[in-house]
Each structure stands twice: as structure tokens, then as C-alpha cells.
Amino acid sequence: MVKSPMKKEAYRKHFQERKEWYDRVQKDPMRLQYHIQPPMGWLNDPNGLCQKDGIYHIYFQYCPFYPELGSIFWGHMTTKDFIHYDEHEPAVYPDTQWDCNGPYSGSAYQENETIYFFYTGNVRYEGSYNYVTDGREQNTILVTSRDGFTFSEKQLLMKNEDYPADMSRHVRDPQVFRENDRYFMIQGARSVKDEGSILLFESEDLIHWSYKLRFQPEKPFGYMWECPNYLKIGDRRFLFTCPQGVPRDGFEFANVYQCGWFSLDYDFKGENYVLGAFHSLDRGFDFYAPQVFQDEAGRWILFGWMAVPDAGYEEPTLARGWIHALTIPRELYVNDAGLLCQRPLKELKRLRKEKASGKLSEGLKRWTSPCFELKFLMEEGAEDFELHLRESVVLAYKDRVLKLDMTGCGSGRTVRRLKTEKLWKLQIFSDTSSLEIFVNDGADVFTSRIYDSMENLQIRMAEGKIQGTWEYYSL
Ligand code: FRU
Numbered sequence: 001m002v003k004s005p006m007k008k009e010a011y012r013k014h015f016q017e018r019k020e021w022y023d024r025v026q027k028d029p030m031r032l033q034y035h036i037q038p039p040m041g042w043l044n045d046p047n048g049l050c051q052k053d054g055i056y057h058i059y060f061q062y063c064p065f066y067p068e069l070g071s072i073f074w075g076h077m078t079t080k081d082f083i084h085y086d087e088h089e090p091a092v093y094p095d096t097q098w099d100c101n102g103p104y105s106g107s108a109y110q111e112n113e114t115i116y117f118f119y120t121g122n123v124r125y126e127g128s129y130n131y132v133t134d135g136r137e138q139n140t141i142l143v144t145s146r147d148g149f150t151f152s153e154k155q156l157l158m159k160n161e162d163y164p165a166d167m168s169r170h171v172r173d174p175q176v177f178r179e180n181d182r183y184f185m186i187q188g189a190r191s192v193k194d195e196g197s198i199l200l201f202e203s204e205d206l207i208h209w210s211y212k213l214r215f216q217p218e219k220p221f222g223y224m225w226e227c228p229n230y231l232k233i234g235d236r237r238f239l240f241t242c243p244q245g246v247p248r249d250g251f252e253f254a255n256v257y258q259c260g261w262f263s264l265d266y267d268f269k270g271e272n273y274v275l276g277a278f279h280s281l282d283r284g285f286d287f288y289a290p291q292v293f294q295d296e297a298g299r300w301i302l303f304g305w306m307a308v309p310d311a312g313y314e315e316p317t318l319a320r321g322w323i324h325a326l327t328i329p330r331e332l333y334v335n336d337a338g339l340l341c342q343r344p345l346k347e348l349k350r351l352r353k354e355k356a357s358g359k360l361s362e363g364l365k366r367w368t369s370p371c372f373e374l375k376f377l378m379e380e381g382a383e384d385f386e387l388h389l390r391e392s393v394v395l396a397y398k399d400r401v402l403k404l405d406m407t408g409c410g411s412g413r414t415v416r417r418l419k420t421e422k423l424w425k426l427q428i429f430s431d432t433s434s435l436e437i438f439v440n441d442g443a444d445v446f447t448s449r450i451y452d453s454m455e456n457l458q459i460r461m462a463e464g465k466i467q468g469t470w471e472y473y474s475l
Contacts, residue, residue, distance in 0.1 A: 005095045005096060025039070025322045028321070032325050034431060036325060038060075039087055040321055042064075043323070043325065057148040058078070058303065072122075075091070076088040099120075099123070104122045105120060105173040106119020107119075109177065118141070120171075121140075122172075123139070134169065136169045136170075140187070141154050141156055142154070142157050158201075158209055163199065166193070168192050173226055174186070179268040182202055182268070183204070184230075184268060186215075186229075187199045188224070196244065197216040198225060200213050200214065221246060225243050228241045231300055233300060233340075243257070243258045251417040255285065256309075256311050259289070284436075286307050290302050291304075301329050301330070301331055306325045306449060315411075344427065352373065355473050364459065365461075370390075371431055372475055373472070375425075376427075377424075381423060385462075388460045392452050393452060395428075401420075402420055404435075408452075413448060420444070423440065431475075435449075
């Protein structure tokens with residue numbers, strides 16, 4: 001037995017009945033000022049990212065009536081400049097027997113003026129099941145669009161039976177790309193032996209897919225991998241994924257679920273490939289399920305979900321009718337050491353209002369609204385410091401360890417650390433309830449939600465020995 005699908009008309013009726021809820025959310029002072037957040041209710045992964053005819057489409061996992069009604073949709077925002085966003089009605093509904101418990105995550109592939117959206121149709125049976133090896137379907141579904149606003153009928157491409165025989169029922173989050181004049185699809189997977197991997201399928205027509213191989217390190221690394229992404233910058237190839245079930249290891253893997261990248265050496269022909277070491281994409285408390293896409297200018301752009309599922313932190317916005325947000329958009333690049341790095345998109349400079357700057361050796365003391373950008377440039381490398389970013393939030397550098405301490409905020413978020421021999425640059429984006437800290441030009445990032453007093457906020461750091469400059473912008 002499965003839940004009955006929810007069609008667009010039913011969504012509209014539920015929305016009209018809850019218009020007051022929507023209006024209340026729009027006025028909430030805790031709303032973020034320059035991030036994508038749910039119009040109401042719940043948001044998770046970014047989906048279907050693409051640019052068509054100059055317009056960026058950002059879809060996302062959206063449960064507008066959460067926690068009252070559980071149906072997942074694809075929410076939809078558009079922008080031309082990453083400063084102004086337009087909100088639209090949900091784009092994809094749980095309205096067929098293949099996705100009646102949610103059109104889960106998926107991505108966009110473009111060819112011949114058509115956007116092909118591949119996503120997972122989630123179906124959950126009611127009854128007593130373990131929901132790992134039984135009780136659910138994860139169907140691979142295609143919808144197409146010529147403009148990002150109107151969509152074709154849904155087409156079922158693959159069912160669980162079409163995935164390799166040793167897979168559990170958890171196979172999802174397709175991404176499609178072209179290599180060697182052929183189409184490839186990757187999907188995140190959990191095997192019946194509880195080993196995470198990325199499955200690779202191949203096709204000649206985007207419709208008929210056959211399994212080719214799986215990407216997996218020699219030693220198993222977690223029981224499930226979600227949200228794979230493939231990208232190629234110059235001649236370097238990378239795979240992203242979100243492994244679940246990786247134990248903590250010192251400062252590494254401190255969150256309940258992980259998110260990171262491998263370099264990939266593979267020609268998309270034979271069976272042999274080499275996966276490099278796993279690098280975490282983020283060191284903060286709240287980063288998961290990122291998606292990357294290439295825009296019309298050829299930039300690789302990333303949005304992440306600013307949360308980690310099952311993290312158990314307090315989210316005070318929930319009582320105000322909404323929960324979660326996406327990160328700021330970031331451009332990916334490869335640095336001289338061959339590391340995949342993230343930089344805030346250059347468009348975000350247009351958020352800047354008032355500017356101030358000074359020498360780090362003289363310290364820093366500034367009253368501010370919670371929306372600001374702060375940059376430190378320290379060519380010789382940083383000396384020890386303690387930078388207060390909120391009443392109870394301290395970013396400290398000591399003994400070559402950069403530490404974000406949010407213990408005082410009381411949301412369950414405590415301390416995250418990163419060992420870094422030379423700290424030469426920091427760029428911090430603060431919004432009403434978020435912090436994104438780019439370390440050494442994005443070689444590492446700390447992303448976190450932050451719930452602290454927004455009144456009489458002062459950023460401060462004592463004077464000291466650090467050579468370099470700071471720049472502050474109100475946003
Ligand atoms: C990741 C994820 C995906 C899934 C989606 C469902 O956060 O679990 O694997 O498609 O969220 O909302």
C-alpha cells in the first residue's frame with residue numbers, strides 16, 4: 001500500500017488554506033537576507049541546477065507544509081544575477097505511482113535546447129518493512145523542459161530491478177553527463193552488504209540505460225553514498241559524494257554524515273579507474289548534498305544544503321514555520337596544489353554596502369548588523385588570534401589549528417577544527433543565522449547555521465602581531 005499522489009491542484013488548495021502561515025514566514029526577522037530558503041516549511045537538497053537562456057534555475061527538495069503534511073516537491077527559484085531571486089510554484093509534484101512519496105533529488109542535463117531532468121521517484125510502502133532491502137522503490141524518472149518552467153509528462157527509466165543485483169533499495173540521486181560521445185549516469189547507492197558506492201550507467205539515447213561499473217575505494221567507506229556529482233575542470237576529473245556511516249577520525253568526519261570529493265582517473269571506456277583520497281568539502285556543522293553545474297559561461301557553480309540530516313541540532317526557525325536554507329553560490333576551481341576549492345561567486349560583490357578596512361596588528365572592533373562580509377589577508381601567514389563573530393561565537397587560530405567554537409550558542413553545535421600549517425586568507429560571509437568561512441581562498445570552508453543574539457552585535461579581535469589587513473563590508 002502506498003500513499004496517494006498529490007497533484008498540483010491539491011497543492012494549490014493546501015497552500016490557499018495556509019496562506020497566513022506563508023505570510024507570517026515572509027515577515028520573520030530570522031529570515032536570511034541573501035540565501036535561498038524555503039518560502040515556508042522545509043527545504044533540503046538543491047536539485048536540477050541549470051542555466052537556460054540567461055536564467056539560472058534553482059530547484060530544491062521542498063516540503064512546504066512541513067511538519068503538518070509530509071509531501072516532498074521540487075521547489076523552484078530563478079535568478080539572473082544571484083542577488084535578486086524570483087519564487088515560483090513547485091516544479092515537480094509527487095503525482096504518479098512512481099514518485100508518490102516524493103520526487104527525490106536529481107539533476108539537469110542540457111542538449112538541443114532541451115533540459116533533461118533525471119531524478120529519483122521515491123515510493124514507500126506502508127507496513128512492517130526494514131526500508132533498506134524492502135519496503136521502498138527508488139525509480140529513475142525523466143522529465144524534460146524547454147524553458148525550465150513547463151514540463152513534459154514523466155517517463156519511468158529504471159526501477160530497483162534494473163540496478164545491480166547486490167544493491168539494497170537505496171539507489172538514488174542521478175546525474176547525467178556526456179563523455180566519449182556517450183551518455184553516462186551516476187547514482188548514489190547502498191549495497192546489501194552495507195557498502196556505499198557510485199553506480200555508473202551508460203546510454204546511447206538518454207532513455208535506455210545499462211549498468212557499467214561502480215566507483216568505490218578499495219576499503220569500504222561508509223554504508224551509503226548519497227548525491228553523487230561528476231565534474232571536469234580542465235583535464236581533471238572529480239567525483240563528489242555524501243558518505244554515511246564513516247567513523248570520526250580526529251578532526252576529520254566530525255559530522256554525522258560526510259560530504260567530499262575524490263579525484264578520478266578514468267577514460268570512461270574500460271573497467272579500470274583510480275580514485276584519489278577523499279577530501280571533505282566542508283569543516284562546519286551544516287553542509288550536505290551539494291550540487292554542481294556548469295553555467296553558460298562555463299563556470300562550475302555549487303550550491304549546498306546548509307544542514308546535515310539527522311544532526312539533531314536545534315533549529316529555532318521551525319517554530320516560526322520554516323526550516324533550512326541553501327549556501328551562497330560558490331565557484332569551483334583547482335588550486336596550484338591540485339585541490340578542488342570553492343570561492344564565493346563574484347556576483348556577490350554586489351551585495352556590498354558600507355566598507356571599512358584596517359591593519360590586523362591594530363585589532364578590530366566593529367558594531368555590525370549580522371549581515372556582513374569580512375576578509376583577512378595575511379601573506380606571511382597568521383599568528384594566533386581569537387576573532388569574535390557573535391556574542392558566543394569565536395573563530396580562533398592557535399598552534400596551527402583553526403577552531404570554530406559555537407558552544408555558547410546552545411543549539412547543540414560545539415567545536416569544529418581544521419589543521420592548517422599556513423593560514424593566509426579568510427573570507428567570511430555572515431547572514432542573520434548563517435556563517436560561511438572560506439579558508440585560504442576556499443581550500444577549506446566552514447559552513448554553519450548560527451542562532452545567537454542579533455542585537456548590539458560586535459565583531460572583535462585584540463591587537464597583536466599578525467601582519468596583514470582586514471576589510472569589512474556590510475551586506
Ligand atoms: C540527501 C537526500 C537524497 C534524497 C533526498 C530526499 O539529503 O537524502 O539522497 O534524494 O535527500 O529528500
